[in-house]
Amino acid sequence: MDLDAVRTFVAAADAGQFQEAAAELAVTQQAVSKRIATLERNLGVRLFTRTPRGAQLTIDGQAFLPHARELLRVADRAVASVRTGRRPLRVDVIASRSAQSGLMRGFHRAHPEIDLDVLMLFEIETAVAAIRSGTIDASFRAVAMPGRPLPEDIASVRVLDEPLQLLTGPAHALAGARSVTVAQLAGHRIWMPGIVPGTEWGAYYDDLVAEFGLTIEATGPNFGSDALLDTIADTPALATFMGEHTRLVWPADHGLRRIPVTDxxxxxxxxxxxxxxxxxxxxxxxxxxLAGTTSGRDAPGTWAPDWVIPR
Structure with a gap:
């Protein structure tokens, strides 16, 4: 159905005259008549009766009018839903308990007037494709992986360097340390079943192992963070890495320790x-x-792979 014709019909019904409807719509009276005639042909009914005093709705016109108004309201809402600035900002944060999610919570607190849709996509290729198609507006990632540069139409800026911490159970050999150096981690088994080959975090930990001679094991199924925390708490031989800003909660009797890693x-x-x-x-x-609230990028005494984008 031609929405211009429907809009013209409603304007003529409200004005009671085709001439006034034409003035309101900034078209000629002939255009109004033509649109109404086309609409009547499509519907198979007469909508108006011409009188010396103007245009009067027929019984069919009176029946159609409330539905015509609803058609226009729905059309206006549809346009508003995709008009720039009217729809929510859609951002990918990978995981709900991650530092990225924390950054978005901080943004929401600072700008509660901005509607947000927060999504969680897995692979960087999926996120980049969603950005290019307009499915999402932005994504948080560690980029770019070796040999896989970002497309030229994708912009990026480094917003946060999140320190890794060692997470151990109470019986682990390093559980009592206030901090540990990277060299002290050599020989200890660091268990991270969530690492997936081919992802940017997989590439990150591959480089970490190569740089410092660490032992990171990604064996076994990934049953999620709760199962990981249970295992670390009960197994003195295992530890894991956790981002400083990652928010996880565990039972008090787990006795888990978060230990800063240095040097x-x-x-x-x-x-x-x-x-x-x-x-x-x-x-x-x-x-x-993000530019005004995040800090610590490329700080002295830190390490990141040389393939990540500069600050």
Missing amino acids: PTPVYPHSLLWHRDNPHPALATLRAH
Whole structure:
């Protein structure tokens, strides 16, 4: 159904005259008559009766009018839902308990007036494809992996270097340490079943192992964070890495220890990705917020792979 014709019908019904409807719509009276006639042909009924005083709705016109108004309301809402600045800003954070999710919570507290849709995508290829298609507006990733540069239409900025901490159970040999150096971790088994080959975090830990001679095991099924914490708490021979800003909760009797790693401190580099032509005004607000509230990028005494984007 031609929405211009429906809009013209409603304007003529409200005005009671085709001439006034034409003036309101900034078209000629002939255009109004033509649109109404086309609509009547499509519906198979007469909508108006011409009188000396103007145009009067027929019984069919009176029946159609409330539905015509609803058609226009639905059409206006549909347009508003995709108009720049009206729809929510859609951002990928990978995981709900991650540092990235914390960054978005901080942004929401600072800008509660901005509607947000927070998604969790897995692979960087999926996230980049979603950015390019407009499915999402931005994604937090560690980029770019060796041999896999970002497409030219994708912009990125490094927003946070998150220090890694060692997580141990109470009986682990390093459980009593206030901090540990990377060299002290040599020979200890670090269990991380969530590492997936081919991901950017998989590449990160591959480089960490190669650089410092660590033993990171990704064996066994990944049953999630609760199972990981249970195993670390009960197994003195195993420890794991956890981001300083990762939010996890465990039973008090687990006795888990979060221990800073130093000399150097391995940091996981979080970057924000977006399409260079994305016009959403809230995207610029998010970038400005992250630039003003995050710190610690490329700090002295830290380590990150040489393939990550610069600050």
